Amino acid sequence: MTKTEMTTRILFVDDEPKVLSGLRRMLRAYRSEWTMEFCEGPEQALAIMSQTPYDVVITDMRMPVMDGADLLTEIRELYPGTIRIVLSGQSEQERILRAVGPAHQYLSKPCDPEFLRATIRRVSLLSQRIQKPEMKALVSRMDSLPSLPSIYFELLEELKSEDASVDCVGKLISKDVSMTAKVLQVVNSSFFGLPVHINDAQHAAALLGLNTLKPLVLTASIFRQLEDSRVSAAYLEQVFSHSLEVGGIAKALAKAEGLGKESADNAFIGGALHDVGKVVLGDNFGQEYVALCQDSEAQGNSTSELERKQFGATHADVGGFLLGLWGLPQEIIEAVAYHHEPDTGIDEGFSTLSAVYVANLLCSEKAKSEGQESLIDEGYLARLGLQDRVEAWRQIAEELAAPV
């Protein structure tokens, strides 16, 4: 690989030249890794992008003539593979709501230099994960995921009612994998200046509050109706119920293995979102993808293999990439991205990833015929030194599945 192929190309847009020169100086240490360009307006940015592609665009929100939301909307159309980030000092909710659609992440000025660097580093690594440009573009273009109609309409009704409760709204969101992912993007991307690393949909809803959730859902339409999707409600229902089950088991396993509350919550969300890639693929390819899943089940082939052959990426790659774009906590992204290949993870002992990996397989085992041999990778367990725990885990999973 040549040097230009390896470096991430980043374009900064801000109407204040002093902000640009501050960024240029602050990021100088990364000049060998990143190729950075700085420009003072959206028109200029679009002109530059028409000459050379960029992997990441980081733009101010309020600028004369054209604002950041318009710029990112345009970039989403023209260069869907580009990662779109807002770096803004805006605090007007109305304007922030405009960015929720076109921006993958939203950083507030003043943004801590280390945090900014870490964010850029993360997304630039991310853009290398999926090689096939069409697939990258497809995922980058997603600004919402289809929701289950039953939950969607109940949520609308609740939000429109006089005595809406944020508690009830939070519960509804956490029942829907698509909504959970989206609401976590909104809180974790500091759109509303909230603390980062929120890993619980109900907590996220409570932090946003009804006054923000209402316009987000009713005006900015962060959640999407199923009608606009190529998948059926039955397919979504199947993915969601499996996901939530895995989430529940993963959390129980994390607790049983002595992980802290933070990691246990991450395990739950990691489990609940581990198949979010299947939602993305189903949403985009409809019956083509559903057929692939059915084939895999009927013939006993690995879904990942078929996906890789057909789309150039697995549902785990797609899910991890999407959640990375959306700025979810790193532990959750890893759990989602590697839930079929836990050895890729760097953790030494039992981690959030391990919990999601094991929980997913325990669920699959259950779905298959009795007496089949364990699907869990013995080598991985041996590396963790946890071969003898499998029975206990199975017990936990069965207890959770038992009707109350």
Added chain:
Amino acid sequence: MAPEQLLYPRTADTSSSEPDGSDVHTELLSVKKELRGALERENWLRRTIDTANDAFVSTTVMGEVLEWNSKAEQLFGWSRAEVIGKHLSETIFPPSVSDNGAGGLQHLIQVRSEGKRVETKARTLDGDEISVEVSISPMREGSSFVLNAFIHDITSRKQLQAQLTHAQKLESVGQLSAGIAHEINTPTQYVGDNTRFLEESFEEILGVLNCFNELLQAVEGQGDVAAVVAKVKKVSEAADLEYLKKEIQDSIKQSLEGVSRVASIVRAMKEFSHPGSATKTPTDINKNIKNTITVATNEWKYVAKMVTEMDDEMPLIPCLPGDLNQVILNLIVNSAHAIAEALGKNPTEKGTITISTALRDNFAEIRVQDTGAGIPESIRRRIFDPFFTTKGVGVGSGQGLAIARSVIVDKHAGTIDVNSVEGQGTTFLVRLPLEEQSALANEKHDRKKKDSK
């Protein structure tokens, strides 16, 4: 049957005794009837006046009370019997409360425009001051006049207006604070970035310095000078000292600019929101205007450039600084909106807002001029009406110009006028009297001169 029989002959009797005394009797009867009619009418009018919803007061030209209805009794506390024959200045219009003078109602219709409803202050028996609206109609009575007035209590309306003014102030402060946050966040971002850069640059320079120290020691202690020189060269090159020299200077300069920018915004905000004193204070209006422009930067800078033409000779103007700031802010925001409207969805260049001050004929003039869309002729008359707005829901409550008018005209005895050409722009002209009440005083003075001629 008996009563009828009794009645009948008696009637017959009267008719039979027609020739003697019948005229007198009839006349008496008709007088009685007329009297009763008059009494009934008097009673009817009395009741009409008493059941009126407003206080009714009738006085002589000199202000002596002739009539006083029950609503007046209720509103002011004095009974009819107590006030009849007394002067209004002894009751509801004492000199301490109103400037209506000894003339009472006479003064009101003379000084203020006749036939219109006038707003003034009145006193109640309990000593409370209330706001009233007085509608006076003169009635010729012989060689003189009687002045009839309906007086309507508008205290609660006034309070509501005050609350609305306050609400609009809060609304604009809310809008402002979002803009100010943005204005502060931007320099904070680059000051932070530059400081991080300086920290890292210092590390590199320190590395170079350490090498030079080593070199010094090598030279003094007869070490391997050549090796150290090579190292110095290598480290200096890696640090790119030329780049650092220029960038460090620039980043210090820009950081200082950023910090002073934040400081000036905070200072302007502090002065802008300074709790307005209830009484008029001699004020440097040029400075107030500049502060307000700074505070409102985020409201205009994306659509317009700001030009100021201040009259440096401007003396201190007696005014309510907080209220005046509010007026300037409302006019600036209005101009910015008008320009944004003219620029439309895809603006190619900014408009201009020009704010100028000038001294003319005992008035301080403030002009706020924009190159915006202009105000259509058809609605120009209504722009100062409360709640009149052409902007979408959520853009404003339609109070901005109404409050500007109320502050300038009612509180400062000044004037506010608008001159607008559709498609070209709008100019608001605010005129504030140089001395408190001087406008009114001049008017009185002129009138007195006329009267004495």
